[in-house]
Amino acid sequence: MCMSDSPVSVHTPGNDAPSEAPAAPDPAAQKQMEQAYAQMKRKMAMAEIGKQIKHKIMVLSGKGGVGKSTVSTGLALALAQQGHKVGILDIDITGPNVPKMMGLDGRKLHVEGGRIHPAQGHLGVKVISMAFLLEDEDTPVVWRGPIKLGAIQQFIGDVEWGILDYLIIDFPPGTSDEPLTVAQSLPDIDGMVIVTTPQEVALLDSRKSITFASSLKVPVLGVVENMSGYTIQGKGTPGSEVEIAAPAGRTLRATCDDEGRFSLTLDIFKEGGGRSTAEEFGVPFLGALPFDPGFVRGGDDGVHRIVSEPEGASASAFSHVVASIQSQLDGASSSSLEII
Amino acid sequence: MTEEPLELRRLERRDTDMELTYEDGTTFTVSYDDLRHACPCAKCAPLRNEDDTSMHLRRTIEAYPKEKPLVKTVGNYAISFEWKTGCSSGIYRFERIWDLAHRRDPDRGRPYVHGAW
Numbered sequence: 001m002c003m004s005d006s007p008v009s010v011h012t013p014g015n016d017a018p019s020e021a022p023a024a025p026d027p028a029a030q031k032q033m034e035q036a037y038a039q040m041k042r043k044m045a046m047a048e049i050g051k052q053i054k055h056k057i058m059v060l061s062g063k064g065g066v067g068k069s070t071v072s073t074g075l076a077l078a079l080a081q082q083g084h085k086v087g088i089l090d091i092d093i094t095g096p097n098v099p100k101m102m103g104l105d106g107r108k109l110h111v112e113g114g115r116i117h118p119a120q121g122h123l124g125v126k127v128i129s130m131a132f133l134l135e136d137e138d139t140p141v142v143w144r145g146p147i148k149l150g151a152i153q154q155f156i157g158d159v160e161w162g163i164l165d166y167l168i169i170d171f172p173p174g175t176s177d178e179p180l181t182v183a184q185s186l187p188d189i190d191g192m193v194i195v196t197t198p199q200e201v202a203l204l205d206s207r208k209s210i211t212f213a214s215s216l217k218v219p220v221l222g223v224v225e226n227m228s229g230y231t232i233q234g235k236g237t238p239g240s241e242v243e244i245a246a247p248a249g250r251t252l253r254a255t256c257d258d259e260g261r262f263s264l265t266l267d268i269f270k271e272g273g274g275r276s277t278a279e280e281f282g283v284p285f286l287g288a289l290p291f292d293p294g295f296v297r298g299g300d301d302g303v304h305r306i307v308s309e310p311e312g313a314s315a316s317a318f319s320h321v322v323a324s325i326q327s328q329l330d331g332a333s334s335s336s337l338e339i340i
Numbered sequence: 341m342t343e344e345p346l347e348l349r350r351l352e353r354r355d356t357d358m359e360l361t362y363e364d365g366t367t368f369t370v371s372y373d374d375l376r377h378a379c380p381c382a383k384c385a386p387l388r389n390e391d392d393t394s395m396h397l398r399r400t401i402e403a404y405p406k407e408k409p410l411v412k413t414v415g416n417y418a419i420s421f422e423w424k425t426g427c428s429s430g431i432y433r434f435e436r437i438w439d440l441a442h443r444r445d446p447d448r449g450r451p452y453v454h455g456a457w
Contacts, residue, residue: 183415184431217417217434337419339411340352 042157049156050187053087053164055329057221058182060213061195062205064173067226070295071195072170073101073125075325077306078318080123084165087118089155090129091182092172093148094141099131103302107132115160122307128159145177152181173205175212183216190329191221193286198225198273206274210281220283221328224321225274228288229265231313236260265290286324289317345438351419353408360441368441372409375421376401378446379430385452401426 059072072088080086090098099105102121109132110117118126130141130151143151161167169186171178183189192213196206206223213220236242236256244252246266254262268291278285292314294305306315350361357371377398379385387393410422414431422428439446 183417186415187413189416215417216415218415337348337413338350339413340350 042153045157046153046185046187049161053161053167055166056169056186056189057166057325058169058171058179058189058192058218059195060171060175060179060192060209061173062175062207062209063196066173066195066197067289067295068173068195069098069101069170071193071224071226071289072168073098073304074289074306074314074318075193075322076125076166076168077123077304078315078322079166079168080125081306081310081319082322085124085163087126087128087161087164087167089159089167089169090127090131091152091155091169091178093130093143093151093178095172096129096131096134098127098170099129100300100302101298101304102127104132105137105302109133112160114158116154116158117160122304126161126164128155148177149181152178153185156182156185175208179212180216183218189218191219193221193325194223194283195226196223196274196277197227198267198270200270200273203273203277206277207281210277210283219328220281221325222284222286223274223278224286225272225288227269227291228274229267229271230291231263231265233261233263236262284324284328286328287317287321289321290314345435348434348437351411353411355408356406358411360437362441370437370440372406373398373401374440375432376404376423376426378432378436378440379427380432380436380446381427381429382452383429384427385447388447389451 057075059068059075061068069090069092072090076086076088088098088102090096092098099107099119099121102125104119104121104127107119109119109128116128118128119132121127131137134141169182171182179192192209194206194209194213196203210220210223232244234242238256238258238260240256240260242254242256242262242264244254244264244266246252247268252264252266254264256262274288275285290313292305294309294312294314298305298308305312306318309315346362346364346366348360349363350359352359352361356373357369358375360368360370362368377388377394384397387397404423404425407424409428412420412422414420418431418433419437420428420431436446439448
C-alpha cells in the first residue's frame with residue numbers, strides 16, 4: 001500500500017472525472033478519517049506486540065484489596081532479578097498505584113514520534129500507568145467503559161515496549177471492561193494469575209475470575225494466595241514455652257530454642273483457601289505469599305520488599321511463585337488458527 | 341448442548357462460503373449468508389427474536405454483494421468478520437461457529453435481551 005503525505009486519501013465513488021479545483025475536505029470528516037487511520041495503525045501495532053513480547057501474563061482477582069498490584073510488581077521484580085527484560089502494564093485506570101510501588105511517583109512519560117516510552121523502575125522494569133498521565137495524584141479519573149477501552153488500546157498499541165521477555169498486566173478487581181478489552185486486543189496471552197486471600201469472601205470472587213478466564217479461553221496459570229500467614233518472632237528464656245492468642249480464639253504455642261528464639265505463624269485471614277480453590281477448579285496452585293508489613297512500607301516508600309530484602313522470606317516466596325509460573329509456561333502448548 | 345467443541349484449525353474463505361477444518365480433520369461448510377444472519381451483535385441479534393424481522397434481516401443480507409470477508413481472531417476465544425457492506429460488529433465465539441457448522445441454532449432458542457450478556 002502506498003501512503004502519501006496525508007495519512008488518508010479520499011475517494012468519492014462516481015466522481016472519477018478530473019475536476020478543475022478539488023474542494024477543500026470537510027474538517028470534521030478529515031478529523032474522523034485521521035482518527036480512523038490512527039486506530040488502524042494502533043491495531044497493527046497491537047498485532048506486532050505479540051512478536052516483541054515473549055510472555056504476556058494477566059494478574060487478576062475478583063475482590064479488591066487482595067494485593068494484586070503488590071503481586072504484579074513482585075512478579076515483575078522477581079523475573080527481572082533472574083535477568084529477564086520485564087514490563088508492567090498497569091491497567092487500573094481509576095486507581096493506578098504501580099508507579100508509586102516502583103518508586104516512579106511523579107514521573108512523566110516520554111513521547112517521541114507518536115510513541116509512548118515507558119518509565120523504568122527498579123531493576124530496569126518498564127512501567128506504563130494512567131498515574132503518569134494525571135496532572136496531580138488526587139485527580140479522579142471518571143470515565144465510562146468505552147473511554148477506558150480507548151485508553152487501554154492506546155496503552156497496548158501506542159507504547160514502545162521494545163523487546164520484552166515478560167509483560168505483567170495488572171488489573172483492577174473484577175471481570176469487566178479492562179480484562180475483557182486486553183483479552184480481545186492483545187494477541188497470544190499466556191495466561192492469567194489469580195490472586196486471592198484465604199478468606200471465603202475473596203475465594204468466592206476468585207472462582208468468578210477462574211470461570212471468566214475459561215470463558216475467554218485464556219489459560220489459568222494458577223492461583224496465588226496472598227497474605228497467607230503472619231510470622232512473628234521473639235525471644236524468651238531458652239527451653240521455655242510461649243503462648244500467643246491467635247485469631248478465632250485459638251492459642252498457639254512454641255518452645256524457645258537454645259538461644260531463646262521462637263517463631264509462630266498467625267493465620268490472620270484463615271489458611272489454605274487458595275490451594276483448595278485451585279484444587280476445586282483443577283488449576284495449579286502457584287504458592288502462598290506471607291503477610292509481610294514490609295510490603296506496606298515498601299509500597300509507600302517506592303522500594304519493593306524484593307528490592308530492599310532480596311534474600312528475605314517474601315522474596316523467596318515470590319521466587320517460588322515465579323518458578324511455578326515458568327513451569328506452567330514451559331508446558332504450555334500453543335495452537336494457531338490458519339486463515340486462508 | 342453440553343458437548344465441548346473441537347478446536348478450529350483452518351478457515352478457508354471461498355467465494356460464497358467458508359470451509360472449516362477442526363482438529364480431528366472433519367470439515368464443514370458455512371455460507372456467508374448463514375454466518376451473517378447469525379451475527380451476535382446488539383444490533384442484529386434482536387432482529388432474530390421475531391420471525392418477520394428475522395426474515396427481513398435475512399433478505400437484507402442476501403441482497404448484499406457477495407464478498408470474502410477479512411477474518412481476524414479475537415483473543416483466544418472468538419473470530420470477527422469484516423465486510424465491506426453491512427454489519428461487521430459481531431464477535432463470534434468458537435462455540436457459535438461450531439453450532440453454525442453443525443447447522444444448529446447458535447442462539448440455542450433464546451431470545452436476545454439487550455444488556456443481558
